[in-house]
Amino acid sequence: MPLIVLIVALCILRYLEIWFFAALSWWWIIGLMLCAVIWFEFIEKLLGLDQRKAHDEDEKRRQRRVKQSFKRPK
DSSP states (O other), X not given: OHHHHHHHHHHHHHHTTOGGGGGOOHHHHHHHHHHHHHIIIIIHHHHTHHHHXXXXXXXXXXXXXXXXXXXXXX
């Protein structure tokens, strides 16, 4: 996610020609976009990070259900 924020910020700064970024080549930004695509489409799936996030969310949901079912009524 920080990579996406960086890309958006660089695009805005380059488009508005602010400070140092006015001289920045668009190829640097396109290169970062390519890195983001490769990361999110291939590397993240290869490492199983996308499934790990889904598994963690399911585990949290399961723990909440267990706590609710074993809660003592007052």
